[in-house]
Amino acid sequence: MSSVTTRSSRPPAGGPRDTQDPPKRRPKDDTRIALIFIAPAALGLAVFLIWPLIRGIWLSFTNYNLLTPAEFVGLANYRRLIADPIFWDSMKTTVYYVLLNIGIQTAVAMVIALLMYRLTQSTLLRGLVLTPYLVSNVVAALVWVWILDTQFGVGNQILGWLGIDPIGFFTDSAWAIPTIALVNVWRHMGYTALLIFAGLQTLPPSVYEAARLDGAGEIRTFFSVTLPLLRPIMALVLIMTIIGSFQVFDTVAITTGGGPANATNVLQLYIYDMAFDRFQFGYASAMSVGLLIVLGVITAIQYRLSRADSSDMS
Amino acid sequence: MSTSPTTAPDALEPKTENELQGSSHRRRHKLPTPGKVVAWAVMILILLITLLPFYWILRTALSTNPGLLSDPASLNPPEFTTGAFERVLGFQSTEDALAEGGSGATLNFWRYLLNSVFLATLVTVCQVLFSAMAAYAFSRLRWKGRDQVFALFLAGLMVPAVFTLLPNFVLIKQLGLIDTVLGIALPTMFMTPFAVFFLRQFFLGIPMEIEEAARLDGASRMGTFFKVILPMASAPIATLSILTYMAAWNDYFWPLMVSYTDSSRVLTVALGVFRAQSPQSGTDWAGLMAASLIAALPMFLLFMVFARRIVNSIGFSGIK
Numbered sequence: 001m002s003s004v005t006t007r008s009s010r011p012p013a014g015g016p017r018d019t020q021d022p023p024k025r026r027p028k029d030d031t032r033i034a035l036i037f038i039a040p041a042a043l044g045l046a047v048f049l050i051w052p053l054i055r056g057i058w059l060s061f062t063n064y065n066l067l068t069p070a071e072f073v074g075l076a077n078y079r080r081l082i083a084d085p086i087f088w089d090s091m092k093t094t095v096y097y098v099l100l101n102i103g104i105q106t107a108v109a110m111v112i113a114l115l116m117y118r119l120t121q122s123t124l125l126r127g128l129v130l131t132p133y134l135v136s137n138v139v140a141a142l143v144w145v146w147i148l149d150t151q152f153g154v155g156n157q158i159l160g161w162l163g164i165d166p167i168g169f170f171t172d173s174a175w176a177i178p179t180i181a182l183v184n185v186w187r188h189m190g191y192t193a194l195l196i197f198a199g200l201q202t203l204p205p206s207v208y209e210a211a212r213l214d215g216a217g218e219i220r221t222f223f224s225v226t227l228p229l230l231r232p233i234m235a236l237v238l239i240m241t242i243i244g245s246f247q248v249f250d251t252v253a254i255t256t257g258g259g260p261a262n263a264t265n266v267l268q269l270y271i272y273d274m275a276f277d278r279f280q281f282g283y284a285s286a287m288s289v290g291l292l293i294v295l296g297v298i299t300a301i302q303y304r305l306s307r308a309d310s311s312d313m314s
Numbered sequence: 315m316s317t318s319p320t321t322a323p324d325a326l327e328p329k330t331e332n333e334l335q336g337s338s339h340r341r342r343h344k345l346p347t348p349g350k351v352v353a354w355a356v357m358i359l360i361l362l363i364t365l366l367p368f369y370w371i372l373r374t375a376l377s378t379n380p381g382l383l384s385d386p387a388s389l390n391p392p393e394f395t396t397g398a399f400e401r402v403l404g405f406q407s408t409e410d411a412l413a414e415g416g417s418g419a420t421l422n423f424w425r426y427l428l429n430s431v432f433l434a435t436l437v438t439v440c441q442v443l444f445s446a447m448a449a450y451a452f453s454r455l456r457w458k459g460r461d462q463v464f465a466l467f468l469a470g471l472m473v474p475a476v477f478t479l480l481p482n483f484v485l486i487k488q489l490g491l492i493d494t495v496l497g498i499a500l501p502t503m504f505m506t507p508f509a510v511f512f513l514r515q516f517f518l519g520i521p522m523e524i525e526e527a528a529r530l531d532g533a534s535r536m537g538t539f540f541k542v543i544l545p546m547a548s549a550p551i552a553t554l555s556i557l558t559y560m561a562a563w564n565d566y567f568w569p570l571m572v573s574y575t576d577s578s579r580v581l582t583v584a585l586g587v588f589r590a591q592s593p594q595s596g597t598d599w600a601g602l603m604a605a606s607l608i609a610a611l612p613m614f615l616l617f618m619v620f621a622r623r624i625v626n627s628i629g630f631s632g633i634k
Contacts, residue, residue, distance in 0.1 A: 030455035033535045037455065038463065040440075041448035044504020049470050052481035059481065066487065108360075115357045119350070125357075127621040129364055130628075134617050135610040136564035138582045142589060142606050143367045146374060146599050154370065157387035190364060191628065198629035218349060247476040250566040254586055268476060268567075275480055276571065285480055292477050299472070 129190035137250035199233035379415020
């Protein structure tokens with residue numbers, strides 16, 4: 001299921017996991033000491049990952065308000081979920097956000113990665129593009145709320161000089177989701193660019209040589225050589241960024257809190273409200289399971305695509 | 315709060331990478347000059363978009379609120395003052411605070427800072443140590459069921475972090491640890507699948523002979539781990555520690571669930587509260603930006619010291 005390589009998207013077949021096992025000449029069994037070494041991590045895995053996973057699924061079949069014991073209600077939460085217009089609305093909002101966020105972010109990151117690859121190998125430059133990623137979502141959200149403030153934000157001042165009326169970036173329901181998507185593009189584009197950059201470095205230089213000899217220009221080379229070769233890596237980048245994007249919460253909670261009029265009520269926010277404002281942990285868990293399924297399906301689809309494409313590399 | 319970072323083992327083979335870069339650099343054909351000019355122009359534009367908001371934080375933090383409102387677009391801080399920093403850190407008198415547009419309410423900033431430092435340190439030290447121990451057991455020890463247990467850890471990589479938050483909250487509540495820093499730390503204190511996976515790859519690359527030599531000299535397994543393996547893997551351990559520290563420092567969603575009062579409130583949550591508390595009369599933007607800057611500063615300092623390591627570590631671990 002998993003394998004690792006350095007700077008290569010396609011590990012050799014057969015799983016490198018076992019290649020460096022201790023040599024056979026020492027067939028000693030280390031079970032006792034291994035148990036000591038593995039105990040803390042195994043405890044963490046069991047208690048804070050596997051158990052919550054099972055419990056989350058179990059809670060989705062119950063009514064639970066934290067105070068009284070969970071009461072099994074079968075599929076009631078799921079029936080409610082299917083009939084809940086707010087759930088579907090927030091699912092739509094989330095998908096809209098993900099499409100904008102990932103679409104723009106991937107395109108911008110690709111441009112940054114290509115520019116860095118073609119122009120300079122400077123570590124300083126790579127460090128600079130990464131700076132927004134160092135601050136928390138909260139700080140990123142706050143600075144943009146200030147810059148884009150309708151009355152006193154410098155963003156609207158500049159628009160004013162250009163003769164454009166002030167835009168309520170976070171207060172106008174048509175603008176709120178695109179603005180939040182762009183704030184997160186700002187924070188993540190450098191990081192994503194470095195991922196793509198690392199992918200570019202794995203491409204064999206010889207293919208560029210060939211493209212040049214055939215007289216292909218920059219743009220032609222990008223679409224005919226770079227992009228097809230990069231497809232498996234892009235698939236991987238997309239899986240990770242899309243999964244992260246679907247879990248958006250921090251930026252929305254800080255900037256709009258779901259408003260105006262539920263226009264930015266993304267799924268995580270709705271789940272959080274359901275659990276912590278209305279104490280309906282059972283229903284909130286059912287929605288979490290719904291999100292889990294969506295993410296699972298997306299991962300499976302993209303995993304297949306990336307596998308299917310991996311033959312491009314050789 | 316997002317999916318695990320992909321970080322490639324880099325420190326053990328810097329040569330390979332340099333060679334790669336060198337050769338690709340030499341063979342790369344030159345861009346035509348006008349194209350290059352445009353390319354640099356785009357790059358500079360991107361850098362401006364990336365960096366200007368940070369200047370704007372600083373400029374705002376060094377202003378008074380009345381100044382900000384009367385002169386919203388000036389490049390220099392209007393009515394330059396360090397009052398906002400003093401206000402956030404609790405050194406400013408109430409009269410001065412009100413005069414500069416603060417709320418006049420005191421902010422327990424030092425407490426939040428302390429909580430953040432304590433949380434991030436606790437999570438980082440424990441998570442890295444326990445993950446390294448597990449990684450050692452998975453890479454160097456021979457025991458029954460090893461591959462099956464490792465597969466279980468890898469499966470953990472597939473669980474989106476956000477799914478475990480609600481059940482973990484219920485668990486932390488049952489443990490009576492709500493509103494404690496320990497309660498915030500616990501779920502990530504013992505391990506993350508990513509950390510185990512990441513370190514195991516490095517341990518596999520350490521030559522067996524070195525460890526065997528130590529064993530022949532009479533070192534125990536435990537001694538070998540602490541005196542041989544950990545020092546030899548210090549580069550990836552440092553990288554992982556920085557990434558873990560940053561993740562713990564910047565996390566918002568989980569601490570928001572667990573902490574209710576100042577006793578466990580961390581900086582990210584405090585910033586959110588600070589923003590929400592602002593009265594209708596107007597947000598204390600200077601104070602908010604000063605607080606944001608102080609909250610982000612430790613990460614910038616970490617980054618300045620370890621920039622090369624962090625930047626080079628971002629790549630593909632090929633997790634599929």
